[in-house]
Amino acid sequence: MSLDADRASLPVGVFDSGLGGLTVLKEIHKVLPSENLIYFGDTARVPYGNKSAATIIRYSREIAEFLIARDVKAIVVACNTASSYALDALRGMTDIPVLGVIDPAVRSLTQKAPRKSTAGLIATKSTIASHAYDAALERHRGDQFLVSRACPLLVPLIEEGYAESQAADLILRDYLGPMVERGVEYLLLGCTHYPLIAQAILRLYPHLKLIDSAEETAAELKNLLADRGALRSGTKGSVELYVSDMTESMRALKELFFEGAVDRFEIAHIGEQ
Amino acid sequence: MSLDADRASLPVGVFDSGLGGLTVLKEIHKVLPSENLIYFGDTARVPYGNKSAATIIRYSREIAEFLIARDVKAIVVACNTASSYALDALRGMTDIPVLGVIDPAVRSLTQKAPRKSTAGLIATKSTIASHAYDAALERHRGDQFLVSRACPLLVPLIEEGYAESQAADLILRDYLGPMVERGVEYLLLGCTHYPLIAQAILRLYPHLKLIDSAEETAAELKNLLADRGALRSGTKGSVELYVSDMTESMRALKELFFEGAVDRFEIAHIGEQ
Structure with a gap:
C-alpha cells in the first residue's frame, strides 16, 4: 500500500456535545459510504449550548484527544456550539484537518x-x-x-x-x-x-x-479528503459510536438521529470527565 | 466556646446539578437565617435528570468532596435526581449527616x-x-x-x-x-x-x-441540627454560591431562583470536572 492508501484507510472522527451530531454523521455516511467513521457524543455533559466558552473549549479538547489517539485523518466538529468556540483551540493541538459546521x-x-x-x-x-x-x-x-x-x-x-x-x-x-x-x-x-x-x-x-x-459539511469533507488524496474507496466503511454516558433515553435518541445498525455503540471515558 | 458552639458555627453545604436547588437554599435561608450556607451548582454538567446512575453518583461524590473540604456540618442534596441515586454513596464517604429532598x-x-x-x-x-x-x-x-x-x-x-x-x-x-x-x-x-x-x-x-x-427539607434540616445541638443562632448567616461554570444566562437563573444579594457567587472547579 502506498502512503496515501495507508492514510486513506484511516477513520474520520466526528464529535458533538451529545447525539444531535448524528444528523451530520448520517449525511457523511451517505455521501462517503466507504469511510470508516468514529463518532463521540459527550452525553455525560450534554448540552453545551448554555455553557461558557472556556468550558466548551475544555470539553472539545478532551474529545479531540480521544479522536487523535484513534488516529483519525480528519476531525469534524458536528456541533455548532463547539464549532463556534473551539476550532482555533483544536487546530492548535494537531495538524489533522479540523472541519466545523x-x-x-x-x-x-x-x-x-x-x-x-x-x-x-x-x-x-x-x-x-x-x-x-x-x-x-x-x-x-x-x-x-x-x-x-x-x-x-x-x-x-x-x-x-x-x-x-x-x-x-x-x-x-x-x-x-x-x-x-x-x-x-x-x-x-x-x-x-x-x-x-x-x-x-x-x-x-x-x-x-x-x-x-449537515449536507454542506459532508460535501466539504468530501472535497477536503479528495484534495489530500485521502478518500477511502471500495468496501462499505464501519460506523463506531462512543458516548460518555448511556441511558435508555440516549439509545432512543440514537435511533431518532441515526436509524439502524452500527458497528459499535458504547461508553468511553475521556479526559478528566 | 464549647465544642458544640464550635460545631454550630460551621456552614451547611447544599448542592444541586445546577441552579434549581436554590429554591431549597432559599427556604433553608428563610427557616434558618443564622446559618452560614455554602451552595454548589454543577452548571458545567447540568442537567443530571437524563443521565445514568453511575454518572450521577460520580458527579455527586465530587461535589460532596468539595463541601467536606469546606468543613460543613451537614450536606443537603437539593436535587431530586442526585437524592434518588447518590445518598448511600455520599453517606459512605463521611460521618457528616447527608439529607436528601x-x-x-x-x-x-x-x-x-x-x-x-x-x-x-x-x-x-x-x-x-x-x-x-x-x-x-x-x-x-x-x-x-x-x-x-x-x-x-x-x-x-x-x-x-x-x-x-x-x-x-x-x-x-x-x-x-x-x-x-x-x-x-x-x-x-x-x-x-x-x-x-x-x-x-x-x-x-x-x-x-x-x-x-423545599419547605419540608428545610424543616427537617432544622430538626436534624437541633437534635445534634448544632444550630447556629444570633447574627445573620452568610450565603456563598459556587458553580462549575458561569454565563450570563446562569446569572439570570440565579436571580430567578434566589433573588437578591449573596456574599459570594463564583466559579469553583471540582473533582475531575
Missing part, C-alpha cells in the same frame, strides 16, 4: 441568498453569543445581513417527540415570527437537532428556504 | 394524603426511573399509591420564562391530564424547579394539593 453552511448561504438580503439564524444561546456566524459571513465575503435568535426550547421539544405539536408551533411562532416580519427568506439551521423540526417550520412558514449544515 | 416530601405526603389514596409524582426521567419515591414511601410505611410521570420539558420551559404560557399549558395538560383522570389529589413536585410552575398547575387543576420538597 458553520463555514460550510455560511458558504452555502452566500451562494444562494440574494445579495444584501436579510437572512435568519437560529441556534443555541452560546452559538448566538459567539457571533461565529457573523465572523464566517465576513470570511466568505457575504454581504447578507444576519438576524439571529437563540431557540433553547427546540432541542428539548425535538428530543421529547414534540416537534410536531401545537406547543411547538406556538414556540416556533414566538421564535421565528419577528424574523419573518423582517423579510427573512433564507434561514440557517444553526444546531444539529434542527433538521428534525424543519417540517414544522416549513408548515408554518412555507416560503422559508432552510440551510442545513 | 425525597424523604422529607414523602413523609409529608404520608401525613397529609388520605390512606390508600392515589398520589401523583412529577420529576425528571432519571428520578422516575430510580423508583426512589416508591422506596421512600415504603420506608415511611405510607399506604398511598403513586402514579408518576417524567416531565422533561418543564425545566426548560421554566428556565426560558415560559412557565405561564399557552405552550406550557398544553404540555402540562399532556403530563398531568392522565393523572388527574385517575383521581390524583396530592401531587409531589419531584424537581427543585417545579415550584416555579406551581401557579400554572393550580390554574389548570385547582383541586390539586402540591407537596414541595
Whole structure:
C-alpha cells in the first residue's frame, strides 16, 4: 500500500456535545459510504449550548484527544456550539484537518441568498453569543445581513417527540415570527437537532428556504479528503459510536438521529470527565 | 466556646446539578437565617435528570468532596435526581449527616394524603426511573399509591420564562391530564424547579394539593441540627454560591431562583470536572 492508501484507510472522527451530531454523521455516511467513521457524543455533559466558552473549549479538547489517539485523518466538529468556540483551540493541538459546521453552511448561504438580503439564524444561546456566524459571513465575503435568535426550547421539544405539536408551533411562532416580519427568506439551521423540526417550520412558514449544515459539511469533507488524496474507496466503511454516558433515553435518541445498525455503540471515558 | 458552639458555627453545604436547588437554599435561608450556607451548582454538567446512575453518583461524590473540604456540618442534596441515586454513596464517604429532598416530601405526603389514596409524582426521567419515591414511601410505611410521570420539558420551559404560557399549558395538560383522570389529589413536585410552575398547575387543576420538597427539607434540616445541638443562632448567616461554570444566562437563573444579594457567587472547579 502506498502512503496515501495507508492514510486513506484511516477513520474520520466526528464529535458533538451529545447525539444531535448524528444528523451530520448520517449525511457523511451517505455521501462517503466507504469511510470508516468514529463518532463521540459527550452525553455525560450534554448540552453545551448554555455553557461558557472556556468550558466548551475544555470539553472539545478532551474529545479531540480521544479522536487523535484513534488516529483519525480528519476531525469534524458536528456541533455548532463547539464549532463556534473551539476550532482555533483544536487546530492548535494537531495538524489533522479540523472541519466545523458553520463555514460550510455560511458558504452555502452566500451562494444562494440574494445579495444584501436579510437572512435568519437560529441556534443555541452560546452559538448566538459567539457571533461565529457573523465572523464566517465576513470570511466568505457575504454581504447578507444576519438576524439571529437563540431557540433553547427546540432541542428539548425535538428530543421529547414534540416537534410536531401545537406547543411547538406556538414556540416556533414566538421564535421565528419577528424574523419573518423582517423579510427573512433564507434561514440557517444553526444546531444539529434542527433538521428534525424543519417540517414544522416549513408548515408554518412555507416560503422559508432552510440551510442545513449537515449536507454542506459532508460535501466539504468530501472535497477536503479528495484534495489530500485521502478518500477511502471500495468496501462499505464501519460506523463506531462512543458516548460518555448511556441511558435508555440516549439509545432512543440514537435511533431518532441515526436509524439502524452500527458497528459499535458504547461508553468511553475521556479526559478528566 | 464549647465544642458544640464550635460545631454550630460551621456552614451547611447544599448542592444541586445546577441552579434549581436554590429554591431549597432559599427556604433553608428563610427557616434558618443564622446559618452560614455554602451552595454548589454543577452548571458545567447540568442537567443530571437524563443521565445514568453511575454518572450521577460520580458527579455527586465530587461535589460532596468539595463541601467536606469546606468543613460543613451537614450536606443537603437539593436535587431530586442526585437524592434518588447518590445518598448511600455520599453517606459512605463521611460521618457528616447527608439529607436528601425525597424523604422529607414523602413523609409529608404520608401525613397529609388520605390512606390508600392515589398520589401523583412529577420529576425528571432519571428520578422516575430510580423508583426512589416508591422506596421512600415504603420506608415511611405510607399506604398511598403513586402514579408518576417524567416531565422533561418543564425545566426548560421554566428556565426560558415560559412557565405561564399557552405552550406550557398544553404540555402540562399532556403530563398531568392522565393523572388527574385517575383521581390524583396530592401531587409531589419531584424537581427543585417545579415550584416555579406551581401557579400554572393550580390554574389548570385547582383541586390539586402540591407537596414541595423545599419547605419540608428545610424543616427537617432544622430538626436534624437541633437534635445534634448544632444550630447556629444570633447574627445573620452568610450565603456563598459556587458553580462549575458561569454565563450570563446562569446569572439570570440565579436571580430567578434566589433573588437578591449573596456574599459570594463564583466559579469553583471540582473533582475531575
